[in-house]
Amino acid sequence: MTTISSSTTTLPLTSGTWTADPAHTTVGFVVRHLGLSKVRGRFDGVTAQLEVGADLADTTVTAEIQLGTVTTGNPDRDAHLASSEFFNAETNPTMTFRSTSISGDGESYTLVGDLTLNGITQPVELDVEFFGTSVFPMDQSTRAGFAATGSISRKDFGIEWDVPLGGDKMMIGDKVALELDVQVVAPA
Numbered sequence: 138m139t140t141i142s143s144s145t146t147t148l149p150l151t152s153g154t155w156t157a158d159p160a161h162t163t164v165g166f167v168v169r170h171l172g173l174s175k176v177r178g179r180f181d182g183v184t185a186q187l188e189v190g191a192d193l194a195d196t197t198v199t200a201e202i203q204l205g206t207v208t209t210g211n212p213d214r215d216a217h218l219a220s221s222e223f224f225n226a227e228t229n230p231t232m233t234f235r236s237t238s239i240s241g242d243g244e245s246y247t248l249v250g251d252l253t254l255n256g257i258t259q260p261v262e263l264d265v266e267f268f269g270t271s272v273f274p275m276d277q278s279t280r281a282g283f284a285a286t287g288s289i290s291r292k293d294f295g296i297e298w299d300v301p302l303g304g305d306k307m308m309i310g311d312k313v314a315l316e317l318d319v320q321v322v323a324p325a
Contacts, residue, residue: 153324169310
């Protein structure tokens with residue numbers, strides 16, 4: 138399913154399916170508005186799994202994001218983002234990610250995979266920081282934490298709506314920064 142390249146052969150986690158805890162996982166984005174400020178948003182409907190194999194060659198990451206759950210703090214903007222001018226959430230309700238390679242060791246990894254958004258699949262590279270593991274005192278489950286960053290061009294995914302401001306300026310930036318914080322729960 139997935140080809141993994143790495144500088145080490147294992148991830149320091151127990152083998153099996155680690156599942157994202159939605160209460161402690163954020164899939165966020167940042168885009169420039171008018172070239173002056175950053176608008177931040179997130180998706181509240183996220184499911185993800187880290188399938189840890191015996192080595193990195195057998196380790197995969199998958200995620201599904203419900204596009205209709207976009208939240209920016211502005212209900213009108215959220216509705217516009219879910220519309221056919223941006224995410225087209227009615228026709229393509231989910232954004233998916235499937236890893237194709239993982240490399241790195243210790244606290245720093247590079248995760249490469251296929252991101253499908255608006256019916257278009259493009260490769261994406263994420264820089265991942267691993268924060269280790271801890272036991273959650275409320276249920277004694279083992280948790281692992283990661284942060285990931287990267288960027289995409291929204292036009293690469295057919296999201297081209299914009300308003301010219303004169304000259305070469307546009308209302309919305311093409312580059313979208315991705316910011317993820319993920320807490321996964323160990324297999325039972």
